[in-house]
Amino acid sequence: MFSKQLKFLKEKNLSREIGNRNSPQGAHIKINGKEYINFSSNDYLGLANHPALIRASQQAMKKFGFGSGASRLLCGGSILHEELEEKIARFKRTESALIFNSGYAANTGIIPAIAGEGDTIFSDELNHASIVDGCRLSRARTYIYKHKDTSNLENLIRKTKARRKIVVTDSVFSMDGDIAPLKEIYSICLALNAARCTPNTLLYIDDAHATGVLGKGKGSLEHFGIKPEPWIIQMGTFSKALGSFGAFVAGSKDTIEFILNTTRSFIFSTALPPCIIAASIAALELIEKKPVLIKKLWANRDKAAKGLTKLGYDIMESETPVIPVKTGSVENTLKTSRYLLKKGIFAPAIRPPTVKDPRVRITVTAAHTDEDIEKLLKALGSL
Ligand SMILES: Cc1ncc(COP(=O)(O)O)c(C=O)c1O
Incomplete structure (x- = not known):
């Protein structure tokens, strides 16, 4: 019934897919049996599985x-x-x-x-x-x-x-x-x-x-x-x-x-x-x-934001644990997100109509370790 509209979305790279976890929410998740470092949740304090x-x-x-x-x-x-x-x-x-x-x-x-x-x-x-x-x-x-x-x-x-x-x-x-x-x-x-x-x-x-x-x-x-x-x-x-x-x-x-x-x-x-x-x-x-959780969240956020900026990425006006990485075209945004996926990092491509400018949206949480953030920076550094 909607095949024409769906074809249009697919041709424009705007069709969406659901990724289902088979693990709890957290800094590390399992999707379709594969483990990822997760930079896509809003579980900022890592409480979803506390x-x-x-x-x-x-x-x-x-x-x-x-x-x-x-x-x-x-x-x-x-x-x-x-x-x-x-x-x-x-x-x-x-x-x-x-x-x-x-x-x-x-x-x-x-x-x-x-x-x-x-x-x-x-x-x-x-x-x-x-x-x-x-x-x-x-x-x-x-x-x-x-x-x-x-x-x-x-x-x-x-x-x-x-x-x-x-x-x-x-x-x-x-x-x-x-x-x-x-x-x-x-x-x-x-x-x-x-x-x-x-x-x-x-x-x-x-x-x-x-x-x-x-x-x-x-x-x-x-x-x-x-x-x-x-x-x-x-x-x-x-x-x-x-x-x-x-x-x-x-x-x-x-x-x-x-x-x-x-x-x-x-x-x-x-x-x-x-x-x-x-x-x-x-x-x-x-x-x-436990104010220490919020302190850890901000320390992690600062480490990731500074690292991304140092690598030359445009993180737009981000001031919080939500860090958009501007990636230009829809195609390049998808490419970046898929590349990260191959490196074991889950960070979604955000495309129109959700936003005007496509981006990979990285969210940092208190549950991430220094090593998790370093892996993200290393992957994006060698893109
Ligand atoms: C700013 C803002 N308001 C409201 C909502 C909706 O909240 P909920 O996910 O609880 O429906 C969201 C969630 O995505 C949001 O980002």
């Missing part, structure tokens, strides 16, 4: 069984869900928090809930696809501002008349590894809100790649020393540095209550099983107790 998460999950399964059986608003939630929400609120220094089934469900659900007809969204051009889809699903007008360009954002925002204005940005951009200028964005929103009795400019931050990574793991606001104002909504995921699954939104009590009452992806979806929630609780406790 004994503390597995233990917590097994204990929760013994107590609560496996499935959750219903949505949160029916009987799908457990006391573990409530405990995790309280922990997230404390972690993020907000009044309240709510769990979502995934980051994708959070963004595509919350954005249409908070931005309706008569409102205007201002979205960074490199925001994640789930934000793009959330904006499309909302009935708000959406302006796309140039990547990290706060003058462009300020111009757009000042000349727009709207009931409510919502600035939406990733804090760490998932394919580029650079960080949003949140201090400047915060100041723009603050100035607009200060001139009014009731704030009408919201700042919605996607901390998917900042949670567990920036600000001692607490995310981008902590990193920049920004106070979590009631008009700031922080979304984040448990599925990346926290090694688990699912997402959260944190904010003021009334914002979270409003989201709980109006977000379709929350209301009309089965709750996450307690064993997953228990793993997220264990992960949060671990990163609070």
